[in-house]
């Protein structure tokens with residue numbers, strides 16, 4: 001192994017590859033960020049890997065300058081897209097605009113360069129691991145995680161272990177159907193909850209419903225209008241919340257979770273969203289499943305994905 005590797009080290013590199021930004025840091029086992037570096041995601045293609053290699057070199061050099069004796073246990077990566085967990089390759093992307101990213105061997109390329117263990121998983125799975133150690137997952141064994149952003153992502157910790165499924169695709173909660181006669185989704189499915197309750201879905205449905213074609217508010221403006229009592233925005237947001245409540249009902253009956261944590265940009269609406277969502281879930285879910293269930297916002301983890309990615313390397317008890 002290279003000069004960077006120490007299997008007993010309490011430090012690791014965490015990398016968060018998002019649709020707009022890449023965060024790279026050196027972290028300790030308590031989730032503290034020692035050094036970090038950020039770069040924009042111009043496009044999700046294999047060409048981002050050399051930029052990530054440079055970013056990792058940069059933070060490792062900072063580590064070496066400050067603490068010449070410290071080595072790392074490995075590199076953890078959370079990436080957008082569906083990741084084949086065993087090989088650390090991008091297996092698929094739901095969004096056809098990122099199709100060039102499919103097949104990118106993130107794990108192999110980083111391992112070859114740095115000669116340390118590398119773990120690659122999808123972005124919501126690493127967030128769930130961050131929640132397990134530092135957020136809503138503390139003291140919780142059966143936890144579901146949803147992110148409401150431009151799309152809807154999901155992850156689950158069952159018995160405290162992250163569930164990957166056969167190749168790593170488990171947890172695509174955004175593509176649970178809430179209407180078998182509904183619209184066709186970009187994933188090929190029908191009536192997926194993402195069509196109604198993602199940021200993209202909310203803005204698109206508002207545009208469809210507003211009478212003048214000139215009015216095309218973004219998701220944030222739809223939410224503002226909803227909170228002000230605008231009739232059209234209320235209709236769109238009510239549909240979003242009912243769709244989400246329907247999807248959560250299915251998840252609750254399937255997994256009997258103790259907690260559901262909801263993160264992503266839309267979760268920042270806070271109390272008005274969570275109160276209505278709780279009502280919808282209560283209306284649709286069998287009483288015995290509701291007794292001990294909590295639905296709460298994700299812990300406000302600054303740099304949560306990067307922290308979770310590093311914890312995948314530094315800790316073991318999340319593994320199936």
Ligand SMILES: [Zn+2]
Nearest residue numbers: 175185187192
């Ligand atoms: Zn879908």
